Amino acid sequence: MLPAQRRDELLRVLRTEGRVVAKDFAARHGLSEDSVRRDLREMAAAGLCQRVYGGALPVSPAVVDYAGRQGVAVENKDRVARRAAALVRPGSTAILDGGTTALAVARALPADLEATVVTHSPTVAAALAEHPAVKVLVLGGRLFKHSVVTSGALLAEAAAGIWADVFLLGVTGVHPEAGLTTGDAEEAATKRTLASRAGDTYVLASAEKIGAASAFRVLPLGEVTGIVTDVPLDDPAARALLDAGAPLVAAP
Amino acid sequence: MLPAQRRDELLRVLRTEGRVVAKDFAARHGLSEDSVRRDLREMAAAGLCQRVYGGALPVSPAVVDYAGRQGVAVENKDRVARRAAALVRPGSTAILDGGTTALAVARALPADLEATVVTHSPTVAAALAEHPAVKVLVLGGRLFKHSVVTSGALLAEAAAGIWADVFLLGVTGVHPEAGLTTGDAEEAATKRTLASRAGDTYVLASAEKIGAASAFRVLPLGEVTGIVTDVPLDDPAARALLDAGAPLVAAP
DNA sequence: CCTAGTGTTGCACGTTTCTGCGTACTAGCG
DNA sequence: CGCTAGTACGCAGAAACGTGCAACACTAGG
Numbered sequence: 394m395l396p397a398q399r400r401d402e403l404l405r406v407l408r409t410e411g412r413v414v415a416k417d418f419a420a421r422h423g424l425s426e427d428s429v430r431r432d433l434r435e436m437a438a439a440g441l442c443q444r445v446y447g448g449a450l451p452v453s454p455a456v457v458d459y460a461g462r463q464g465v466a467v468e469n470k471d472r473v474a475r476r477a478a479a480l481v482r483p484g485s486t487a488i489l490d491g492g493t494t495a496l497a498v499a500r501a502l503p504a505d506l507e508a509t510v511v512t513h514s515p516t517v518a519a520a521l522a523e524h525p526a527v528k529v530l531v532l533g534g535r536l537f538k539h540s541v542v543t544s545g546a547l548l549a550e551a552a553a554g555i556w557a558d559v560f561l562l563g564v565t566g567v568h569p570e571a572g573l574t575t576g577d578a579e580e581a582a583t584k585r586t587l588a589s590r591a592g593d594t595y596v597l598a599s600a601e602k603i604g605a606a607s608a609f610r611v612l613p614l615g616e617v618t619g620i621v622t623d624v625p626l627d628d629p630a631a632r633a634l635l636d637a638g639a640p641l642v643a644a645p
Numbered sequence: 646m647l648p649a650q651r652r653d654e655l656l657r658v659l660r661t662e663g664r665v666v667a668k669d670f671a672a673r674h675g676l677s678e679d680s681v682r683r684d685l686r687e688m689a690a691a692g693l694c695q696r697v698y699g700g701a702l703p704v705s706p707a708v709v710d711y712a713g714r715q716g717v718a719v720e721n722k723d724r725v726a727r728r729a730a731a732l733v734r735p736g737s738t739a740i741l742d743g744g745t746t747a748l749a750v751a752r753a754l755p756a757d758l759e760a761t762v763v764t765h766s767p768t769v770a771a772a773l774a775e776h777p778a779v780k781v782l783v784l785g786g787r788l789f790k791h792s793v794v795t796s797g798a799l800l801a802e803a804a805a806g807i808w809a810d811v812f813l814l815g816v817t818g819v820h821p822e823a824g825l826t827t828g829d830a831e832e833a834a835t836k837r838t839l840a841s842r843a844g845d846t847y848v849l850a851s852a853e854k855i856g857a858a859s860a861f862r863v864l865p866l867g868e869v870t871g872i873v874t875d876v877p878l879d880d881p882a883a884r885a886l887l888d889a890g891a892p893l894v895a896a897p
Numbered sequence: 898c899c900t901a902g903t904g905t906t907g908c909a910c911g912t913t914t915c916t917g918c919g920t921a922c923t924a925g926c927g
Numbered sequence: 928c929g930c931t932a933g934t935a936c937g938c939a940g941a942a943a944c945g946t947g948c949a950a951c952a953c954t955a956g957g
Contacts, residue, residue, distance in 0.1 A: 899957085900957080901956085902956100903952100905950105906949100906952095909948090909949105910945105914943070916940090916941080917938105917939095917941100919936105921935090921936085922935075923932105923933085924932090
């Protein structure tokens with residue numbers, strides 16, 4: 394990445410996300426933290442941003458407040474996303490589900506990662522367009538409006554022709570008795586189809602999903618390789634899941 | 646390689662990849678870095694690119710950056726988009742191309758329209774999730790990063806199974822001699838495939854496309870049903886197109 | 898066919914810019 | 928108050944840069 398490009402990108406992220414975390418930005422784009430910090434320092438000196446401990450914020454305080462709230466809200470999902478992103482090994486093939494957590498995973502993938510990602514979410518596909526080294530395969534089909542993913546016969550047909558190392562599955566509930574659940578029957582079926590096309594299946598389960606249950610079961614707790622969560626494993630809800638045989642994996 | 650060829654190629658790479666790295670370009674084409682740098686310097690002086698350490702970037706990031714491109718010539722695109730949206734009749738099936746103009750068409754569709762829209766653009770698909778009565782079919786395939794559309798064998802296979810009343814085609818150039826052109830060979834092939842799956846094909850040609858030409862021809866001017874544009878039909882550029890047999894349709 | 902003129906190219910040189918690393922300092926947190 | 932992570936600063940090496948110059952090719956006119 395060209396130095397000038399790097400600075401443009403920093404400004405862009407600052408504008409769109411309301412903040413820049415030096416460490417994350419460096420990791421995401423395969424840069425040294427030093428270069429990022431140096432840029433931020435110079436941009437701050439030029440009045441283009443406001444340097445703070447850990448990164449930078451936009452100059453205008455109005456934007457900062459908003460960004461701050463957003464930041465706190467997404468922090469949990471980010472932790473799960475970062476942990477899950479590490480499951481996509483260089484050179485491997487991964488299936489990425491739809492939904493906000495899966496979208497966060499797509500964004501958390503290292504910028505220089507060379508891998509193949511299969512997805513049935515147009516939103517995730519568009520996000521992955523930012524990752525130059527990732528081969529992206531979109532599974533077509535009828536668009537399911539609520540969660541913005543494709544499903545149906547066309548998808549099943551396309552999915553039959555692929556095989557992935559890992560499937561990162563998003564659900565709306567992880568419950569000791571109900572298992573892994575989601576809010577729509579067809580969506581559940583689609584997720585099952587995708588799970589059958591990968592060697593390992595990991596569930597993306599940020600805190601608000603733990604202990605929750607929706608109407609339709611995707612899979613029983615024990616039939617996935619791991620459930621990535623940011624809830625501490627000694628939390629009562631987590632204990633209940635572990636007792637029910639859920640393979641919980643704590644995000645750092 | 647001829648000097649003039651080299652400069653054309655530099656501009657092409659700049660346009661399609663959004664940047665040129667002097668060293669890489671020289672290595673890739675068996676040139677000296679000196680020559681490349683010299684060209685870039687002159688092009689920058691002529692205002693054709695922006696010289697940065699390591700290579701060059703487009704004059705305005707908006708030219709290439711997909712997100713940035715939205716906002717350029719907004720009103721023009723909207724006029725074309727509204728006119729084109731009227732071509733999607735209630736109850737009919739339409740294929741919608743990728744790109745910013747097609748995205749504008751998706752947004753311009755009436756909120757209560759009952760129709761089926763087929764698209765190979767994740768961005769357009771996501772936008773159509775806002776239209777509750779529109780059935781959306783996403784064509785899967787390998788994601789082409791630059792314009793964020795799918796293409797390849799998987800797409801061709803999926804496209805073979807559909808038939809639409811109308812195809813709304815986005816291009817980067819409408820030129821009296823070059824015809825309808827776009828910046829990538831595979832993209833051009835994909836657009837041809839889609840055109841073959843619809844009864845009528847209409848081109849989305851906002852003013853900046855008129856008279857412009859890119860490297861790869863999608864179709865000759867005469868082989869489409871109509872070319873929707875906001876340029877007045879008595880404009881010299883429009884006249885030249887009409888003389889060349891282009892079926893121009895003026896947007897109101 | 899020769900020659901002067903023009904433009905392009907590769908190379909050498911000194912300069913500028915960028916980057917990674919070591920060191921010492923500081924903010925945040927328990 | 929001590930620990931950790933983040934930070935600033937300085938430095939040295941590497942990479943990229945611009946400039947001047949000489950070699951070369953190509954053209955036009957004699």
